[in-house]
Amino acid sequence: MSSPRIPATLIAGDGVGPEIVEAAVAVLDALGAPFEWEHCSAGLGALARLGDPLPEATLDSIRRTRLALKGPLETPSGGGYRSINVRLREAFKLYANLRPARTLVAGGRYDKIDLVVVRENLEGLYIGHEHYVEIDGDPHAVAMATGVNTRAGCERILRYAFDLVVQQGRRKVSVVHKANVMKALTGIFKETAERLYEREYRDRFAFETIIVDACAMKLVLNPWQFDVLVTTNLFGDILSDLVAGLIGGLGMAPGANIGVDAALFEAVHGSAPDIAGQGKANPTALLLAGAMMLDHVKRNDLAERLRLAIDQTLNVRSIRTPDLGGAASTSMYTQALIDALRKA
Numbered sequence: 001m002s003s004p005r006i007p008a009t010l011i012a013g014d015g016v017g018p019e020i021v022e023a024a025v026a027v028l029d030a031l032g033a034p035f036e037w038e039h040c041s042a043g044l045g046a047l048a049r050l051g052d053p054l055p056e057a058t059l060d061s062i063r064r065t066r067l068a069l070k071g072p073l074e075t076p077s078g079g080g081y082r083s084i085n086v087r088l089r090e091a092f093k094l095y096a097n098l099r100p101a102r103t104l105v106a107g108g109r110y111d112k113i114d115l116v117v118v119r120e121n122l123e124g125l126y127i128g129h130e131h132y133v134e135i136d137g138d139p140h141a142v143a144m145a146t147g148v149n150t151r152a153g154c155e156r157i158l159r160y161a162f163d164l165v166v167q168q169g170r171r172k173v174s175v176v177h178k179a180n181v182m183k184a185l186t187g188i189f190k191e192t193a194e195r196l197y198e199r200e201y202r203d204r205f206a207f208e209t210i211i212v213d214a215c216a217m218k219l220v221l222n223p224w225q226f227d228v229l230v231t232t233n234l235f236g237d238i239l240s241d242l243v244a245g246l247i248g249g250l251g252m253a254p255g256a257n258i259g260v261d262a263a264l265f266e267a268v269h270g271s272a273p274d275i276a277g278q279g280k281a282n283p284t285a286l287l288l289a290g291a292m293m294l295d296h297v298k299r300n301d302l303a304e305r306l307r308l309a310i311d312q313t314l315n316v317r318s319i320r321t322p323d324l325g326g327a328a329s330t331s332m333y334t335q336a337l338i339d340a341l342r343k344a
């Protein structure tokens, strides 16, 4: 079936980014995905080449297309420029970070995992209000950070998560917080969740609130007790990496940043500098993000074909990259996916 072309911004990113983006585009092309790519730059590479880690041309492209697929972007730790990922989320009000984790390769430490982490993406401790206080000549004697969570921001992400549970016929929401210590900053999230559930969603699914540290422990001991986790920015970032570990690692975990002005799809993982340029990176996480992007543009038929090809390649032909215990390079695995799509 031929469909109208859909303009979409493509950002290769840093580290393993260009390798996995090349793989994803080749597979999406073989699938007949409708995307018309606008190639743009961001991150450390863009800073080196163009003198700006977030060039105006990239922002302009996303303003036009309202849709993007991006590789990971490197952010210097400590000093340096502010995270481009955070700036992109702010620029396009990408308030919902959706990170599903589903077992694709059986026989790992955990089987049959099917969890979704919904992370608030714009508020909390990520707003970047930080500073040092100098004492006795030490410019870094004291470090301070301010977090901001708003009633409106909490309600928006909680409503997104609750609606997702209803739409996908899921069974339970766990609202993750630390309101015993950060009584205001994360108390507002818990309180808003309880009120919203009571007011509008009562009895449509099971509901619990849970403290983040206990949640981390329970996820490791018995992840099957959870279904959808919804939480504030920093906790969501940490727990979604933990959840990725349950399904074979970061190479398998996709993410969508959904917002008012655009939707941006990416892998959960970063630029993986330890394996960059070695042809070892697993492009599955980015490909699954591509499948989420196809769902977003209502091409669920293509998304399902892509997921099936990934399943067949990993499980029937057992072609896997080294992070999954296999010996296939990124390009061998990519070619196998393309072959699977052509045969289907």
Ligand code: NAD
Residues within 6 Å of the ligand: 016, 020, 071, 072, 073, 074, 075, 076, 085, 250, 251, 266, 267, 268, 269, 270, 271, 272, 273, 274, 275, 280, 281, 282, 283, 285, 323
């Ligand atoms: P990372 O996610 O890049 O890597 C963590 C571990 O997972 C590494 O051992 C890496 O080799 C492995 N890994 C990650 N992706 C893989 C893949 N596709 N295939 C196989 N193995 C994979 O985390 P990090 O090293 O802490 O961060 C590196 C950089 O990435 C930092 O600058 C960080 O700020 C940035 N980062 C960016 C994003 C993003 O763009 N969305 C997300 C997280 C981190």
